[in-house]
Amino acid sequence: MSDTFILIPGRTSKQGCGISEGKYGENYQSEVNTLQVSPSDMERLALSDGDRVRLKGEHGEIDVAIKAAKKGELPSGMLFIAYGDMSSRLMGGDTHGSGMPTSKGLDVELTVLK
């Protein structure tokens, strides 16, 4: 069973620090490979921190671990992930004449991986 969400990739200070520490370092890798889910969606889908999910978008799919977002930060129905390799895999090559692929506000289907 899958659920539809809107994914917002963005900056985080941990990801920013991770760039300076090295992109192959533990901090950067764990930050860009972890999806944040609102606590209410976590509860609705019976998910806990560390569970793995698959996100399928129009242009690709990724498997990532999840963690609960801080209370109040994310509304239900929205997901957040730090910019990086994973978020880029969901972007399409077309930029609609702008030079910029649509990189935020992506429609994704979330499936829980058992």
Add this chain to the structure above:
Amino acid sequence: MSIPEATPETKVVKDATCTFCGCVCDDIDLTVEGTHIVDAKRACVLGNSWFLNHEVDDRPSCHVDGQPADLEVGIERAARILVDANYPLIYGLSDTTSESQRVVVGIADWIGGIVDTTTSVCHGPSGMAFQGVGEVTCSLGEVRNRADMVMFWGSNPAESHPRHFTKYSLMPKGMFLPNGRKDRTCVIVDVRKTKSAKAADIFVQIKPRRDFEGLWTLRALAQGIELDPETVEQDTGVPIATWQDLMDRMKAAKFGVIFFGMGLTMTRGKHANSEALLALTRDMNRHTRFTCKPNRGHGNVTGADNVVAWRTGYPFGVNLTRGYPRFNPGEYTASDVLARGEADAAMIIASDPMANFSQPARTHLASIPYIAFDPKETPTTRSAAVAFTVATYGINVPGTVYRMDDVPIPLRPAFESPHPSDFEILSRIKRRVRELQAGPVRVV
């Protein structure tokens, strides 16, 4: 924390410049022990990480096809890749000095290639909007001294530009704001309650992908046009009363500023979103003084815009294949040229498209010969035909960078690196390109 007494082993570099983000803070006091920075006074969490994690990479300065190689060999191979290509792409540039950027545009001109910068995948859409609408803008110094209404739209400076609030926009006591924060109203418009939202007086949580509608709602309210409350709330997720209250406050401000981020430019609408914000800012000047400014990410991405613009007339995505510059985002921008499989060689300076670009663009880049410059190992340097490990700008290399408000700032490096600067290598590649293009010298 006080600066330790300078000893022979300990050097203090006063007013060093942090180039991690577009704030380009030039008030950092660095304590340097040999080739280690042990303290970065006044730097934020990102700046601290930038300075304190800086290590001289003990990799060779040059790799060719993944194997360590002499610099000479790498420069020769790089020059030949560029000269032999039919449609070479040069991309990156936002994390190097303006002196290097200048050399790069020269190379692009000589080889008849495309020069694009990371602007195309951050505020490129805003660059397009500037050309359509214009930008009513100001320096960060003016914001610090005058702005009593400070808005952030689709931008999260608490995590991306941590000293933005304290150094420029919110906390400082200014010439006309003697009480600092108390004299300012801070508004954040975003789709999620970011860390920045916690610093705001007013947080407007807009529906995702509805920035354009929100901005046009404000444009209409600025003109006193009556709107259907139900439609507004349905379209933006925000009640009309909230928008009206915001507009009343914007009109009542003495000096307003809207900083905008990639929440606008990376979301559906892109340049149309930025255009709406620029037009709103322009409209507000019928009522009071209002300005806007994109919050720029990389340390010298603003320099890249400036240098490419003063050398070619256009800020990014410039095609020089016909011997004169042409500008067309979507056609000559790096993501597109790669995703469509057009470029047959590339040179990437200080950026990491192998981690940040769409899959079709990455797949194509991996299939063509390309040259990469970076102080650290990245997915892009790993797959490069020629990879140069270079000294870090600002920490090892002097030069000029442009702050996000287009103010040029000099760099004060902490210590020398054993690696060459990208400026040095690029200058040598440029010379070699010219020699190869001139052909063998004929003795008559």
